[in-house]
Structures are given as structure tokens and as C-alpha cells.
Amino acid sequence: MSATHDHDRTTSYPAPLYLAFELGWTSWGLAFSTAPAMPPRRVTIPARDLGSLGREVDRARRRFGLPDDAPVRSCYEAGRDGFWLHRFLVSRGIDNAVVDSASIEVNRRARRAKSDAIDVAKLLSLLMRYHNGERDVWSVVNAPAPAEEDLRQLHRDRDQLVRERTEHSNRIKGLLAAIGLDVIVDARLLERVDGLRQWDGSPVPTELRERIAREYQRWRLVDGQLGDLCNRQRREVRDDGVAHVELVRLLLDLKGVGPVTAWTLVREVFGWRAIKNRRELASLVGLDPTPYQSGDSHRERGISKAGNRRVRWTMVELAWMWLRHQPNSALSLWYQRRFGEGNARARKVGIVALARKLLVALWKYVEHGEVPEGATKVPWEKKLNGRLPAAYRPA
DSSP: OOOOOEEEEEEEOOOOOEEEEOOOOOOOEEEEEEETTOOOEEHHHHHHHHHHHHHHHHHHHHHTTTTTTTHHHHEEEEEETHHHHHHHHHHHHOEEEEEGGGGGGGOSSSOOOOOOHHHHHHHHHHHHHHHTTTSSSSSSSSOOHHHHHHTHHHHHHHHHHHHHHHHHOOOHHHHHHHHTTTOOOOTHHHHHHOOOTTTSSSOOOOHHHHHHHHHHHHHHHHHHHHHHHHEEEEEEEEOSTTTTTTHHHHHHTTOOOHHHHHHHHIIIIIOOOOOHHHHHHHHHTOEEEEEEEEEEEEEEEOOOOOOOOHHHHHHHHHHHHHHHHOTSHHHHHHHHHHHHOOOOHHHHHHHHHHHHHHHHHHHHHHHHHHOTOOOOOHHHHHHHSSOOOOOGOHH
């Protein structure tokens, strides 16, 4: 029991119960304790069985001699199960933390034992250290609201469809390359395949042609769905009732930023996260540097890559587009001075540095209205309609 003293009265608080999860697809491992020196209580329950979870929490309270109203502090690693369990625990009054797996400290020995029991015991130990004041033992993931999480589905589905379409296209080209032929994959693919001839003048073999036709049907399905999603994104830019559309329009006003990039940045970062400073922003997307210093050895090991990879990839692509469409901006001029004279590797390293600076500049632009120095602005309506709106046309 802990207590606080205030002159004539003393208030006692029950010791907390600590709970760590090891989440699997068929079963969950639970580890309970009340203090670092206390041997943990380990149990296994069926995955997603919330009734068993509640019963095990009550049993753990009795096992450690805690009252029924003793607070519970829990944690689990961010992964496939997402945030639904976090929301359930919070709704039951449990202080839960969703932990970034990449931030958990590990033994630096070359070969270390690893099992589910060891992992959950390690999480439990770190959980107690975290609540006893060691806040740097791991990084806690900021859980989005259900509505904000649902808004990510459209642009994430689009990214997946782009990859699937590329896979179908490459498979068709690979099948034809095996017989020495090349073709453009588009709406007229089958007509082109019928007109192709091998080195000896013979047409594409029958079975191969039928396989390509089946692959082409899958390509058309994915291409049609991708087109629908792209059109929907463009329509939503014009809809004043869509959440965060004002932020999307603000980004689209910058030359070189398109609807796909704008929606990704807003849905993943700017639309719901409360960002404190540029270091937190860079860490969020894995663009923070990782210096190495030991004795007389000083070197830079590149970016951490421990963050939102979608935003990181988007920012690297946008950095290349920024050099093309904003050549006179301060960021583009900085890149040319620093990396423009270098070789291909130096320019690739430089583009990552530019992506980090550009992300910070866009954050300041969205949060405080600070237009990136030297950047050119174009009304967002022109990017959707191909022409300036009447309000911007010269008289």
C-alpha cells in the first residue's frame, strides 16, 4: 500500500497490478506481478477471449492479496491486433500502453534465448520500470480514435492496389519474356498478344495465351478498383463536408504536391496527431538520424527507419518532385549546394535529408501557416480541373 500525508489525514492507495500481454493468433500469454522482486504469475488464455481475461485479472488480484478495486496497468506490443484491445482495456479502467516493438531494449549478446514466456516476462519487467519513472525504456504508440483510424483505409487500400497492379503487369511481361517477346500492358493487351510472333514466326502458344488472358482479367479488376479510388480522392477534395479537407487543400496549394500525397500526409500525420516538435515528427516516420559515437569514433549510420514507412516513402517521392517543381525554393537550393555536385549515392543520401527538412516545413505550413521559403503556390482547383478558377483569372 502507498500513502500520502496531508497534516491531519492520511490517504492510502492500493498497490497496482501489472499485466503484460504476449498476443498470438490462437492464444494469449499473460504475466502478472506487483513488484520487480515478485515472481510473476503466468497464464495462457484463448486469443480474444475477453471473459477469460477478466477472470484472470480478478484471480491475479486475489493471488497477490490486492483489493478488488486495485488499479491495473498493462501493456502489449503494437502489431496485427491493432488498437481494439487497447480501447477495450481503457474502457474497463485499465491504464494500458501500446508499445513500439522496435523500441524495446534487447540483450546485446550475439546469441540470446527467445520464447513467448521470456518475451512476456521482459515486457512485464519493462512495464514496472516504466511506471516507476524510467520513461525511456520504450516508446509508447499514440492510439488513434476509431473514426481517425477508419479514415486511413482509402489511401492504404490504394497503395495496396498499386502494388498488386504492378505484380500482375510484371507477371504478364515475364511470361512473354520467356519466349523472347515484349508488350505494353494496357486495355489493348490481348489484341497485341494476338499479333505477336516468336523468333520463328509462330504465334504465342495457346495455353500461354490463355494464362495471360486470366492474368489480364485480374489486372483489369485491380486497375478498375484503383481508378475508382483515385476518382473518389479527387471528388473528396471538392467536398466541404469531408474531414480534414481544409488541410488537404492547403497542401495542394503548394506546387508539386498532388492529391495522393496530400491525403496520405493528412490521414497519417497532420489530421489527428498532436506533434510537439520537429524531432518527434522525424521520429514518427523514421527519418531521425542515428549517430554513433564511442571514444574517438564518430560516424552517422543513416536514418532509423523505425516509424511510419508509408509517410517515409511518400516524403522521399515528394522530395524528388519538390526539386522538379520548386527549383527556386530555399530547400531545393540547399540540396543543390550540398549534394548537386555529388555522385548518385550522395544525391540519394541528400534526398533523404531533403525529405526530412521538407516534412518539417510542411508541418509548420499546416500548423502555423508558414509557407516554405521561396515556394510557389498554385490554387488547388487548378490541379483538379486543369485551369485556374475564375477568382484567379486576370481581368
